[in-house]
Amino acid sequence: MRLGLSMGHWGRDGGTEPLRLALEAERLGYDVVWASEAYGSDAVTVLSWLAGRTTRIGLGSAVMQIPARTPAMTGMTAATLDTLSEGRFHLGLGVSGPQVSAGWHGVEFGRPLARTREYIDVVRAVVRRERVRHEGEHYPLPLPGPDGSPGKPLQLIIHPVRAEIPVYLAAVGPRNIRLAGETADGWLALFHAPSHADDNLAQxxxxxxxxxxxxxxxxxxxxxSVGDDLDACADRVRDYAALYVGGMGSREKNFYNTQASSMGYEKEARTVQDLYLSGDPKGAAAEVPFGFIDETSLLGPVDRIADRLAAFAASGVTTLSVIPYGDTHEAKAAALANVAEALNRATIQGS
Known part of the structure; x- marks a missing residue:
């Protein structure tokens, strides 16, 4: 099992903190660093910055938003980032949610599975330098020209260092996870719990x-979150869990709330959502069950984390991407080091 660093959105910690953590992860032998985007910093600019300052570690988008870019633009961007980083780029994609898609990008959210399947087909064709022709409902290429005559199918001008860039899909729910298996090279999972992994692996x-x-x-x-007091460790993560379970999307469509409910926390998930959407995020955080946080996080001292790493590996995880918690850079860097040490101690079948 490999290790990754999930940086989240640049600007959350400000300044050069993401770069400092990425350099520390590279020093510790981590395999990849992931940057995300929502409606703040974009992933591409951050990854370009990291590409120029790192030498070995992989660089991944988790995720680049599908409604934000045409598939051809994403193919161009992936080819450029992969070339600039000398073959280190991992293309993580996601449809985001209805509010961001419609409210921020002005793109309808309907039929996300069909759109994603077409999108990945076009991206792969661009990177392979094919003349792009796609007879799809959502991304027909080429469109007719202004005089009604057929548009010209085009081919990527640059020559990427790889004809196949690994594609990852962020997915929640059975049909989306099944689509990740069908179309992608990897699945980006949030709130993955070993005790509830079998159904996802089956999909x-x-x-x-x-x-x-x-x-x-x-x-x-x-x-x-590293420490001897498990409750204190969980408390550091509560705001993060409450944001997703309570505040992502709308009351009618929140993928993470549904996920928490499917894990047996239906009543608690509803309470967290009610409090969050009523304007009480701190109250929502206090109501996130310890069990949910513990199942979907790494809490406690190094030996306990080692045991949990073994459980995650047994549940099918091949890359464990760390979101380090701490009040200072030193504390977050120590969390990265502690996970690397825990992996050395873990008893993982096949290692």
């Missing part, structure tokens, strides 16, 4: 078909 296997899961990268992003 991935169904999507993969005869290819199976060999070589498929299951990436779980996990908050890490």
């Amino acid at each position: 991935l296997r169904e999507g993969r078909g005869e290819r199976g899961l060999d070589g498929f990268d299951v990436v779980a992003s996990l908050p890490v």
Whole structure:
């Protein structure tokens, strides 16, 4: 099992903190660093910055938003980032949610699975330098020209260092996870819990078909809070959990609230959402169950984290992406080091 660093959105910690953590992760032997975007900093600019300051660690988008860019633009961007980083780029994609898609990008959210399937087809064709022709409902290429004559199919001008850039899909829910197995090279998972992993792995296997899961990268992003007091460790993560379970999307469509409910926390998830949407995020955070946080995070001293790493590996995780918690850079860097040490101690089948 490999280790990654989930930086989240640049600007959350300000200044050069993401770069300092990325350099520390590279020094510790981490495999990849992931940058995200919502409606603040964009992932591409941050990854370009990191590409120029790092030498070995992989660089991933988790995620680049599908409604924010045409598939051809995403193919161009992926090819450029991969070339500038000498083959270190991992393209993570996601449809975001209805509010961001419609409210920020002005793109309808309907039929996300069909749109995603077409989108990935076009992106792969661009990176392979094919003349792009796509007879799709959502991304027909080329469109007719202004005089009604057929538009000209075009080919990427630059020559990327790789003809196949690994594509990852952020997915929640059975059909979306099945699509990740069908169309992508990896799955980006949030709030992954070993005790509830079997159904998700079954969906991935169904999507993969005869290819199976060999070589498929299951990436779980996990908050890490190190210390001897488990309740205090969990308290550091409460705001993060409440934001997703209570505040992401709308009352009618919140993928993470549904996920928490499916794990057996239906009543608690409803309470967290009610408090968050009523303008009480701190109250919502206090109501997130310890069990939910513990199942979907790495809490406690190094030996306990080592045991949890073994459980995550057994649940199919091939890259564990760390979200380090701490009040200072030194504390976050120590969390990265502690996870690396825990992985050395962990008893992982096949290691």
